[in-house]
Amino acid sequence: MRQTRRDFLRHATLAACAAAIPQSAFAATPFEDLIAKVARRQLLPDTYPETEIWGYDGLVPAPEIRVTQGDRVRRRFRNEVPDPSSVHWHGIRIDNAMDGVSGLTQKAVAPGETFDYDFVVPDAGTYWYHAHNRSYEQVARGLRGALIVEEVDGPDIDREEVIVLEDWLLDPDSGQLFDNFEQPMMMSHGGRIGNFITTNGRYDLTLPAKRNERIRLRIINAASARIFPLTLSGLSGWTVAVDGMPTGQLQQIDGELILGPAQRVDLFVDVTEDEGGMAQLLRIGDDDQLTPLVSFSVDGTASSVPRDKPLPLPPNPAAHAPDLADARDLRLVMSGGAMGRMQSALLGGARLGFRQLAQAGKFWALNDVAEMTDTPLADLSLNEPVRLKIENQTVFPHAMHLHGMHFRELRSDGAFGPMRDTILLAGNEAREIAFTADNPGKWLFHCHMLSHAASGMTTWIRVT
Numbered sequence: 526m527r528q529t530r531r532d533f534l535r536h537a538t539l540a541a542c543a544a545a546i547p548q549s550a551f552a553a554t555p556f557e558d559l560i561a562k563v564a565r566r567q568l569l570p571d572t573y574p575e576t577e578i579w580g581y582d583g584l585v586p587a588p589e590i591r592v593t594q595g596d597r598v599r600r601r602f603r604n605e606v607p608d609p610s611s612v613h614w615h616g617i618r619i620d621n622a623m624d625g626v627s628g629l630t631q632k633a634v635a636p637g638e639t640f641d642y643d644f645v646v647p648d649a650g651t652y653w654y655h656a657h658n659r660s661y662e663q664v665a666r667g668l669r670g671a672l673i674v675e676e677v678d679g680p681d682i683d684r685e686e687v688i689v690l691e692d693w694l695l696d697p698d699s700g701q702l703f704d705n706f707e708q709p710m711m712m713s714h715g716g717r718i719g720n721f722i723t724t725n726g727r728y729d730l731t732l733p734a735k736r737n738e739r740i741r742l743r744i745i746n747a748a749s750a751r752i753f754p755l756t757l758s759g760l761s762g763w764t765v766a767v768d769g770m771p772t773g774q775l776q777q778i779d780g781e782l783i784l785g786p787a788q789r790v791d792l793f794v795d796v797t798e799d800e801g802g803m804a805q806l807l808r809i810g811d812d813d814q815l816t817p818l819v820s821f822s823v824d825g826t827a828s829s830v831p832r833d834k835p836l837p838l839p840p841n842p843a844a845h846a847p848d849l850a851d852a853r854d855l856r857l858v859m860s861g862g863a864m865g866r867m868q869s870a871l872l873g874g875a876r877l878g879f880r881q882l883a884q885a886g887k888f889w890a891l892n893d894v895a896e897m898t899d900t901p902l903a904d905l906s907l908n909e910p911v912r913l914k915i916e917n918q919t920v921f922p923h924a925m926h927l928h929g930m931h932f933r934e935l936r937s938d939g940a941f942g943p944m945r946d947t948i949l950l951a952g953n954e955a956r957e958i959a960f961t962a963d964n965p966g967k968w969l970f971h972c973h974m975l976s977h978a979a980s981g982m983t984t985w986i987r988v989t
């Protein structure tokens with residue numbers, strides 16, 4: 526019997542579905558080790574001694590974990606640092622039990638103990654992983670690295686580079702980390718901002734490139750509190766994804782990009798610099814001074830003419846915008862910090878004045894509460910749409926991160942922004958986000974300036 530076009534399409538679809546699920550999701554791949562260790566690395570120039578860091582497998586940044594969309598990640602975390610720890614897989618729409626939040630989704634792993642992380646990655650994109658117990662110290666000591674989820678059908682590019690930005694607060698005499706992790710001055714201001722920046726563990730990262738080459742840059746801000754304003758020189762291109770999620774339309778990069786703590790951006794850039802020249806990814810300083818984070822030394826030509834405009838990345842599975850007709854309205858007021866208006870807040874059920882709070886190491890509050898509480902900010906039912914207004918009533922910027930689900934910004938003109946997992950608010954700025962509570966569990970919502978999270982800016986939601 527002759528096959529109709531319809532039969533053909535049906536079979537083609539079935540075949541495509543079968544092919545799209547990677548074998549590794551089923552195969553019982555053994556657990557690979559991921560060991561948090563104390564180690565010494567040469568971060569500073571050679572005239573300085575090595576710096577003692579805490580690193581996964583002793584490395585800075587941590588070893589890159591690279592899988593394909595739909596794959597299963599299995600890591601046996603072994604804690605060999607002298608402090609209980611856990612691993613959070615930032616931005617992954619994960620099974621709650623694998624989210625790695627000490628005290629909420631698991632017990633912190635004691636020194637010498639192990640914990641098995643085993644999860645499937647539903648979305649392609651640029652993610653990262655980091656310590657999630659006393660993270661203001663553990664992340665600042667180096668427990669952070671890239672988690673890259675490749676598309677099943679990758680984009681048409683020449684190559685890609687993962688760019689992990691970190692900063693370190695080092696004693697310039699000894700070259701060692703200052704161990705003032707709980708210093709009130711840092712907690713009550715912009716957080717622990719390093720005095721030394723590395724890209725992929727180096728202060729002078731130089732990579733080769735060819736003229737007219739098209740490179741995907743996966744940039745990860747893994748710093749504890751620093752905001753990176755970025756610009757390009759000798760490179761031009763498009764933003765194709767933010768926080769791992771494809772933006773849909775390509776946005777031409779024009780001027781500066783701002784990356785808050787924990788945020789990521791994927792760019793497709795074409796090398797426009799002449800042969801023999803240097804193309805750069807630069808950081809814009811407070812004084813507008815430009816410092817290179819990566820230099821691309823241009824040698825040779827990839828093609829004689831620039832390439833055609835690229836196609837956008839394919840959308841991830843849960844990319845639909847939430848339906849806000851019956852959305853739950855939530856409000857989150859952020860207060861506190863130095864130079865703030867916060868007079869008092871609740872701590873341990875009692876109302877304390879700013880000075881008493883400061884003595885208890887709390888400088889910030891979310892909805893008037895200066896700590897993580899037993900009751901969540903909201904109890905949501907599965908698939909409930911949410912609209913959350915975040916009002917930053919402090920003079921500092923904050924990077925609010927929701928675990929387990931991506932959200933969209935709801936702009937003042939009513940349009941949705943791209944999907945994100947971390948939103949950067951300027952001082953005294955209010956913004957609205959919306960999402961569908963489609964992942965059951967207990968999910969943290971906190972500022973990713975990690976000393977802020979520890980000193981009052983952490984709450985959570987529950988989805989059941």
Ligand code: C2O
Pocket residue numbers: 613615655657787926928969971973
């Ligand atoms: Cu990047 Cu609560 O984490």
Ligand code: CU
Pocket residue numbers: 922923924972973974977978982
């Ligand atoms: Cu903050």
